[in-house]
Amino acid sequence: MGIIPRDYLANRLVTLLLTVFIAATLIWIIPRLSPIDPAEIALGRMAAGAGSVANSEAILAQLRAQLGIDQPLAVQYGKYLWGVLQFDFGLSTASFPTPVSVLIANALPWTLGLMLISLIITFVIGNLLGAFMVWEHTPRLWKVVIPAAMVFTSIPPILSGLLLMWIFAAKLQWFPLTGAYGLTVEPGWTWTFAQSVLYHGFLPALSIVVVTFGFWALGMRGLMIGVQGEDYTTLAKAKGLRPRYILYKYMIRNAILPQITAFALKIGLLIAGQVLVERIFAYNGMGKLLYDAILNQDFPVIQGVSFVIILMTAVSVFLVDLVYPFIDPRIRHGS
Amino acid sequence: MADTSDLTARQIRRMKRFDNPWRNPKLMWGASLLLGIIALGLLGRLFWNLDLVFTGSAPLKLPPVGFENLRRQEGVWDHPLGTDGSGRDMLSLLIIGAPNSLMVGVLASLIGMSVGIFLGFSAGFLKGRVDDVIRVLSDVMITIPPLLILVVFQAAYGDVSLTMMAILIACFVWQSPTRLIRAQVLSMRESGYVQMARLSGASTLHIMFREMLPNLVPYLFGSFIANVTTSIVTAVGLEVLGLGPQRVPTLGRAIYEAINSGALIQNLWWWWGIPTILLAVMFIGLLLINLGLDEVSNPRLRKL
Numbered sequence: 086m087g088i089i090p091r092d093y094l095a096n097r098l099v100t101l102l103l104t105v106f107i108a109a110t111l112i113w114i115i116p117r118l119s120p121i122d123p124a125e126i127a128l129g130r131m132a133a134g135a136g137s138v139a140n141s142e143a144i145l146a147q148l149r150a151q152l153g154i155d156q157p158l159a160v161q162y163g164k165y166l167w168g169v170l171q172f173d174f175g176l177s178t179a180s181f182p183t184p185v186s187v188l189i190a191n192a193l194p195w196t197l198g199l200m201l202i203s204l205i206i207t208f209v210i211g212n213l214l215g216a217f218m219v220w221e222h223t224p225r226l227w228k229v230v231i232p233a234a235m236v237f238t239s240i241p242p243i244l245s246g247l248l249l250m251w252i253f254a255a256k257l258q259w260f261p262l263t264g265a266y267g268l269t270v271e272p273g274w275t276w277t278f279a280q281s282v283l284y285h286g287f288l289p290a291l292s293i294v295v296v297t298f299g300f301w302a303l304g305m306r307g308l309m310i311g312v313q314g315e316d317y318t319t320l321a322k323a324k325g326l327r328p329r330y331i332l333y334k335y336m337i338r339n340a341i342l343p344q345i346t347a348f349a350l351k352i353g354l355l356i357a358g359q360v361l362v363e364r365i366f367a368y369n370g371m372g373k374l375l376y377d378a379i380l381n382q383d384f385p386v387i388q389g390v391s392f393v394i395i396l397m398t399a400v401s402v403f404l405v406d407l408v409y410p411f412i413d414p415r416i417r418h419g420s
Numbered sequence: 421m422a423d424t425s426d427l428t429a430r431q432i433r434r435m436k437r438f439d440n441p442w443r444n445p446k447l448m449w450g451a452s453l454l455l456g457i458i459a460l461g462l463l464g465r466l467f468w469n470l471d472l473v474f475t476g477s478a479p480l481k482l483p484p485v486g487f488e489n490l491r492r493q494e495g496v497w498d499h500p501l502g503t504d505g506s507g508r509d510m511l512s513l514l515i516i517g518a519p520n521s522l523m524v525g526v527l528a529s530l531i532g533m534s535v536g537i538f539l540g541f542s543a544g545f546l547k548g549r550v551d552d553v554i555r556v557l558s559d560v561m562i563t564i565p566p567l568l569i570l571v572v573f574q575a576a577y578g579d580v581s582l583t584m585m586a587i588l589i590a591c592f593v594w595q596s597p598t599r600l601i602r603a604q605v606l607s608m609r610e611s612g613y614v615q616m617a618r619l620s621g622a623s624t625l626h627i628m629f630r631e632m633l634p635n636l637v638p639y640l641f642g643s644f645i646a647n648v649t650t651s652i653v654t655a656v657g658l659e660v661l662g663l664g665p666q667r668v669p670t671l672g673r674a675i676y677e678a679i680n681s682g683a684l685i686q687n688l689w690w691w692w693g694i695p696t697i698l699l700a701v702m703f704i705g706l707l708l709i710n711l712g713l714d715e716v717s718n719p720r721l722r723k724l
Contacts, residue, residue, distance in 0.1 A: 104560045119576035239707040353565035391568040
């Protein structure tokens with residue numbers, strides 16, 4: 086507990102910055118190596134809209150200047166990195182004058198909201214179920230049902246999403262098929278809007294929860310088996326404490342801590358999975374933005390979305406690493 | 421008194437059962453699910469006409485046998501699992517697509533594993549500067565979700581082959597074996613039998629591959645299976661976004677086309693549903709193998 090040693094902080098910070106730097110560089114280099122010219126795509130889009138384009142050479146040069154691809158590569162790279170630092174990814178080519186950062190700023194709250202809610206639900210349910218699998222006072226029926234439910238673990242949420250969508254949205258029509266809020270609802274801080282958002286968010290969140298809780302449950306089960314054999318658990322039982330009290334205050338409290346580090350390693354996959362769920366539900370988040378950008382070959386948006394998601398992942402891992410010792414007093418930084 | 425005479429014959433049998441890792445029920449179930457998929461691919465190639473996988477080779481949107489579609493057409497035995505929206509036979513699509521998905525996963529994981537073994541041993545053995553670089557690099561790369569870099573890559577380059585996709589995915593699955601092996605090598609270095617081998621003049625390579633590697637096999641196998649899952653998830657993710665191989669049938673691409681043609685609303689459940697279920701079976705099989713391997717290497721998990 087207490088102050089974080091400077092060495093450890095520096096170490097984690099370097100990893101964070103290096104991750105962000107490598108990701109930004111990869112995202113920049115990869116499209117440069119490809120033969121596709123974004124200016125020509127933009128021109129093609131114009132031609133498709135207008136039938137024909139006069140002065141195409143001049144427009145092409147103008148577009149290249151606007152997109153900044155007429156300059157030497159080193160300059161482009163420098164400008165790109167400088168822009169990334171300020172969350173400036175240039176202009177979208179599909180919805181041309183709109184800056185990518187505006188599109189991302191509109192999509193990000195949806196993704197973060199969905200992620201946070203489904204994550205909290207899965208973490209709680211998964212860890213509780215994992216603990217119940219080991220606890221000796223769990224009803225026998227539960228011990229059969231819980232492992233059976235875990236079969237869904239490691240199925241990507243997109244598959245569970247499709248099944249849930251078909252059953253509850255297409256067949257039973259209990260929930261809406263797509264979107265993040267109703268078409269007739271005006272976005273704002275109103276009760277109807279909140280209701281609509283919850284209603285639309287239920288299936289996407291559920292499809293993430295059903296396939297990810299097993300990951301936590303499995304980890305928790307392994308940790309609980311360890312805790313079960315510890316002396317302090319035996320002592321607590323010998324003292325005659327209530328089993329439920331022992332479960333929550335002795336066993337889960339000690340077993341849950343390594344789960345938080347497991348979270349750091351898993352978060353990248355969780356976010357990637359959610360992006361795909363958003364795509365099938367046409368949920369107004371980063372996933373839909375990314376998918377639309379792929380369809381339109383809108384490179385600045387693809388780059389921006391990828392970068393922001395990688396940044397989110399890296400920052401979460403960083404935060405978990407920093408916060409962990411405060412939650413687990415047994416861990417001392419460095420030494 | 422807790423000697424063996426207290427135990428019933430059944431308990432003794434149960435305790436002995438796990439001594440042979442191949443007789444772990446989870447492992448066997450998982451392996452047989454995967455073998456089933458491989459068998460589908462092999463037998464299908466022998467007994468089914470694969471030309472039906474071409475567009476327009478069959479009537480459009482036929483349901484599986486025993487079902488009716490919205491146009492009141494019934495399923496026919498010529499196309500037992502129905503056909504998709506562009507007239508491809510679902511069965512031949514699965515026969516070609518399912519082993520492809522598995523192949524991408526295994527290939528990517530094999531490459532990643534080889535790189536991981538090499539880097540992990542180098543880091544653990546050479547220590548110093550090499551170790552620092554490898555450790556930091558794997559720490560950095562493990563936080564980058566492969567899907568997003570690959571999306572950028574494939575959006576820029578368009579079509580790729582299955583092998584190319586496997587190689588691309590492999591660039592993102594070497595980190596966990598590297599970290600695992602590095603940690604194990606660092607602790608094994610100091611163990612008695614390695615010291616003994618070193619004192620008796622064994623070469624570094626001999627120590628690495630003959631003394632240490634055999635002890636790592638259970639961990640490596642677990643890590644390998646986990647990576648196969650990650651690789652397939654990534655590949656399916658790319659395919660569902662409309663990326664990935666464009667000319668080869670894959671399960672993910674079938675799902676992509678189904679969603680894009682509104683198969684959910686038109687009640688064409690077999691189009692996306694059968695590939696989804698097949699993929700789910702694949703993932704369940706891999707999970708069971710992994711759980712089985714956990715039980716093999718960690719006896720405390722077995723009692724449940």
